[in-house]
Amino acid sequence: MLKVENISAGYGKIEVIQDINIEVEEGEMVALVGANGAGKSTLINTVSGILKPTKGNIVFMGENIIGHEPHDIVNKGLIQIPEGRQLFGDMTVEENLLMGATSPEGKKFKDETLEYVYNLFPRLLERKRQISKTLSGGEQQMIAVGRALMLKPKLLICDEISLGLAPIVVADMFNIISGLNKEGLTILLIEQNVKRSLAISKRAYVIENGKIVLHGLSNDIKDDPYIKQAYLGL
Amino acid sequence: MIEQTKQNNLIKTLLYILTIILVLAVLKLPSNIVHVLILVFFYAYVSTAWDILGGYAGQMSFGHSLFIGVGAYTSTLLLLRLGITPWIGLFVSGLIALVIGAFMGFLCFRSNITGFYFALVTIVFVEISRYLSLGFEWTGAAKGLYIPYKGNNISNLQFDSKYMYFYVIFAMYIGILILYKAIMKSKSGFYFLAIRENEEAAESIGINTYKYKMLATIISSFLVGVAGSFWAQYITFIDPYTMFDFMLSVQIIFFAVAGGRGTLFGPLVGAALFVPLSEGLRTMMGRIAGINILVYGIILILILRFMPDGIFVWVKDRLKNLSHGR
Known part of the structure; x- marks a missing residue:
């Protein structure tokens, strides 16, 4: 459904993300996790057309959406819940x-x-x-x-929807998102809350310093020794 | 709820009666008072037009005297150089103001210049226009342009008595009220509001923010351009310093903000209170230059401190609380 191919983007001369490849299949819930400043928001702003990439392709429902205006992309069904609710x-x-x-x-x-x-x-x-x-x-x-x-x-991108919420509310929110996915909605989850997003997603990408360092089934990533140490504090 | 509608109907009826009294009374009022009334409705009109962009769509223009100047110069030049009647000039002025507004909007909104930066660009446009109009003999340069009196004739938009001018500007004001209300109720009005409230959110739900900011700009600049022509016809003399005047831009904003930004009657309330005040101060304390600006400043600070949503909203809220018995 969504295919991000070799995307590089940034602000001015500073390249924030380099050669990112991400794929989301129809009906899937995919998580993109990473720390503050890893480039998650830059990537999402590029996908929703707010930021113009320096190279690469973004294909949504079989159509290249590079250069399309944000409102245009929204009308195609690629919807973002912006960070901080707005x-x-x-x-x-x-x-x-x-x-x-x-x-x-x-x-x-x-x-x-x-x-x-x-x-x-x-x-x-x-x-x-x-x-x-x-x-x-x-x-x-x-x-x-x-x-x-x-x-x-058609594809819902949730940008940090757990940000600034009480733990119990966070759990509710993740349940809702998970339910939406079970009803068939394709979801791309952008999160700092690594533990929870790995728990509800099928596949995950880990982004660090603007590069995808790891991707695979969420279950496997959860058990990856590096992830355990760096993100889950185990 | 029923109480509320009853009260609204009462207010509406009162407004109609007041309007009729005003329209009839103008015939009998002394001409200096009619002059003040013309000023009130002129400013109310221009502030309402500003408010479509500044109050409703939230793009703070500090350069709306640009469009008054453009309108005034366009119709006057058409009249003096080509002999075209100001009635056509009025319309052409609006169009030229619209084109300049669109150019300004294009420059700013295409590259995401908003807020303070947009305000600065609008100021620069006024400054540039003033120097341009100063620079050419064809536009009268620093001497300005004088519209000769050709007799009391409606086709020249020239009258020997003030009250006719009052009726023209009053009709224009009623027109803009109807338009403003239509915009408030329309889809575009809803989008303007969304952009003012939260541009990022507006973008995320698929509103073409560029398009709607442009739309607000061109509506606003067209309407002010038309008013500029009327203004030139009324005062019969225009020059770069009084037309492309930064203080004039500030006044336009002042009436809207003091009265109530983003409200239907806010600009009229602002103009109706402060135009007579400023005229009065000027006649009574004319020897102290700039006293009206000083008083304006103090009042503006007080309003922003105590009624940040403007006088109109403040009074409306008090009335609502009163009727709820609080």
Whole structure:
């Protein structure tokens, strides 16, 4: 579904990521893990068209999307939940969700998806008239996930959705994501929370200093001695 | 809820009655008061137009006097050099302002210049335009341009009494209100709001932020360009220093921010309170140069401190609390 081939990108003259290769098959949940500053966000911004790569190809659903504008890529069904939630703080919960239904695909299924999202997060239904910035961090993250679902994603990229949440909320969030995947949604998980993301994903890539240093089945990576020592603290 | 609609209907009826009284009273009012009213509605119009870009779409332009100047110069030059009626000039002015606005928007938004940097670019555009208009004999250079009086004639957009000018600008203001309201309700208005609230989020849900920022810019610049032509017709004399004036840009922002940014009536409230104040200060304390600017500054600081959303929103909130018995 998504194929990132030999992508290099960066800011100005500084190359942050080099020769990255990543593949996500339909229906899969793939994790991309790495520490702060490893290049995860740079890679994701390149995939969603915000950043222009210096070389390489990105193929989504059989089409090269290099050079496409971000809104164009969103309309193709490659949706990103941006890091730090990025809600429309002064709008209500429901308004935020409805803002998601702007893509052609999202518009078509607006009412159905809204109901689906409220089923997924009953909490949001209770608070649909509340101004979104007054909600708790976990609830705000639910809005961000819901808003992305309103766009009817084919591939959902979750950028650090556990960031700044209480441990119990993190567990909930990962359960939800895992559930979405079981329903057939393809997901690319970008995470610092290595342990949890390895636990729920099928395959994983480990990124360090802008390069993929390891990839394979999440189960194998979990047991890799280097990963154990460097990321899991075992 | 029913109380709320009742109250809204009451306010609406009051507004209509006030409008009718105003429109009729203008015929009997002394001309210096009509002059102040013209100023009020001129600024209310221009601030509302600014607000589409600055208040609603959140792109702070500090250079809207650019479009007033462009509008004023376009229609005046068309009239003086080619003999074209200001009614056509009005429209052409809007178009030229739109083209310049689009160029400015293209330069900034294509390369992601927003916020403070966008504000700086808009200021630079005003400065450049002033020096350009100073540099050519054809545009009147530093002497400016004078529109000769050709008699009370609607086709020249020239009248011997002030109240006709009032009706023209009043009609323009009503027009812009209707347009503003339509934008607020439209899909584009929703997108403008999304861009103002959080541009990154807007981008992530597939809004073409470049396109909608451009749209806000060209609507705003067109409308202000038209107002510039009217302004030239009314004061019959234009020169680079009064048209491409940084303080004029600041005033436009001031009325919108003081009244209520991103609200329908905010700019009118701002203009209705502060234009008479500034005119009054100028006549009463004219010997102390710049006193009105000093008072403006103090009031602006107070408003930003105590009513950061503007007077209109502040009053509306008080009224709402009152009706809820709090």
